Amino acid sequence: MRNLTKRPKPVVLAENEVNWLSDYLSDLSNTTNKYRYRHRDIKSELKIETSDKCVYCESKIGYNTPGDVEHKVPSSVNRNLHFTWNNLTIACTECNRRKNNYFDDTCMFLDPYVDNVESCLEHHGPVVTSRIGNNKAEVTVAILQFCSEDRIALVKRKIAKMQELQHVLERYNSTDQGALREVLLRQLRDMASIRCEYSAMVRSALQLKGYSEVIES
Numbered sequence: 213m214r215n216l217t218k219r220p221k222p223v224v225l226a227e228n229e230v231n232w233l234s235d236y237l238s239d240l241s242n243t244t245n246k247y248r249y250r251h252r253d254i255k256s257e258l259k260i261e262t263s264d265k266c267v268y269c270e271s272k273i274g275y276n277t278p279g280d281v282e283h284k285v286p287s288s289v290n291r292n293l294h295f296t297w298n299n300l301t302i303a304c305t306e307c308n309r310r311k312n313n314y315f316d317d318t319c320m321f322l323d324p325y326v327d328n329v330e331s332c333l334e335h336h337g338p339v340v341t342s343r344i345g346n347n348k349a350e351v352t353v354a355i356l357q358f359c360s361e362d363r364i365a366l367v368k369r370k371i372a373k374m375q376e377l378q379h380v381l382e383r384y385n386s387t388d389q390g391a392l393r394e395v396l397l398r399q400l401r402d403m404a405s406i407r408c409e410y411s412a413m414v415r416s417a418l419q420l421k422g423y424s425e426v427i428e429s
């Protein structure tokens with residue numbers, strides 16, 4: 213999970229959110245009204261905002277899921293936030309399904325747009341844990357079950373990323389050709405950048421191995 217910045221509200225949402233909310237609240241059973249937040253302009257902006265990744269597990273949208281528009285505060289808890297831009301993000305089906313309608317105002321879910329999530333979580337290879345004493349992180353990790361047996365596809369994909377990282381690092385360390393080292397350094401920086409899958413894990417591994425200097429600030 214990476215810290216994120218909210219982009220400007222899409223025009224289609226700014227122009228329609230009041231009417232859309234009114235229509236939705238007037239007839240909760242009407243699915244056309246309910247799913248207007250799935251408008252392609254809204255989804256497209258959310259995908260730019262999250263670098264085309266699930267906001268929680270950092271899997272690329274499209275890898276195992278078309279990506280679900282996610283309500284940070286579930287609509288079942290506050291229907292008035294159903295079309296509120298700051299309440300919308302994007303998650304893979306696996307994370308979305310696990311978070312489901314979780315909401316507890318005494319122990320909130322981690323919010324990558326508000327919380328410094330990068331300092332709340334620890335990465336041990338593909339295993340994600342919360343920092344001791346951080347209740348938000350603990351509940352988030354427990355609910356999303358990043359390392360559970362039924363998320364083995366995610367764990368395997370993260371292990372493959374770690375193997376790729378190790379391979380690039382070995383080549384980087386073993387070559388004395390300046391041009392090739394530069395190419396490999398760019399590759400390492402790219403893997404650690406927010407654009408790439410599981411970049412929080414990659415950054416953590418690079419820091420642990422003593423390569424902090426290759427990580428983009």
Ligand SMILES: [Zn+2]
Binds near residue numbers: 266267269271305308
């Ligand atoms: Zn996910």
